[in-house]
Amino acid sequence: MTPELAHDLKASVRSIPDYPKPGIVFRDITTLLGDPRAFRRAVDELVQPWAGSKVDKVAGIEARGFIIGGAVAHQVSSGFVPIRKKGKLPHTCVSMEYALEYGTDHIEIHVDAVKPGERVILVDDLIATGGTAEGAIKLLRQLGAEVVAACFIVDLPDLGGAAKIRAMGVPVRTLIEFGGH
Template sequence: MDDRAYIKSHIRTVPDWPEPGVQFRDITPLLQSPKVFRVLIDQFVHRYFDTRPDVIAGLDARGFIIGSVLAYELNIGFVPIRKKGKLPFTTVEETYELEYGSATVELHTDAVKAGDKVVLIDDLIATGGTMMAGKRLLERLGAQVIEGAAIVELPELKGAEKLRASGLPLFTLVSFEGH
């Protein structure tokens, strides 16, 4: 089995959560197994080892898990993009539409410097709203988002398509039909 199939085989589908008709793609089994987690992280490390971004930005909350470990392995900084009201310092914020409503994310105003090359990471791309909001925040502070990355893409929801159309290169490991 190749690495991507191995990773996909460890993603649990939870039907009808958080609402009827949704097939929730749960990455926690990937994190529970040291071997699977290492294979997962290695996919991203190998992707960015030579391009060496200046910083990894992780989207709240599962993007923190992958992003912080990736930043550690690449020996670069990690920046959290959090849900509104969770950061203690001066922030910029961006409101966006989700599959189930709307939300706001924030970033410290000193999180990145103008010209920083950033990889923006999350666990999953559904409608693309969260990643687009993160991209906008980073760009407002002068950073260059060189790529968006995620473990899972849900093509039916067209989020990855919207992100690519906005000019954001994307790297995803697996996709699932349905949502």
């Protein structure tokens, strides 16, 4: 990715200070999603390493991961799998508890969403501590998927999430970084 593209994508992300609590700067990608050129360029850049590769499914983490994941799935001609908060999927699910900054939560996937051996790319808008992505990878692996990559538009490297996912043996692709929280 060119430095110019990284600059343009970074400029298309709105920063909201003290949200959701004092001291946090929320990185809002809805402005990037609302800019057709920035959205297209971000999706194209996320999928570039897998162009022409066999990808069976793209799994998106609720909620912004659905938007990006659907676009990525379209680009790589694969199916899309939603990973949702507990109780939001209508069919039989498998669940995984994951760590939050303070406490835990659960995510779920339909039990038949991926088949053993399917190659899956995990997608979300942002990686911070990596707890949700780690839980999603464990969930996909529990179903027998091969998680070939985890892709995020935004990385908050100071929080260590991308490094945590790489330590699980999953390549990580991020497009832009913001320091701090």
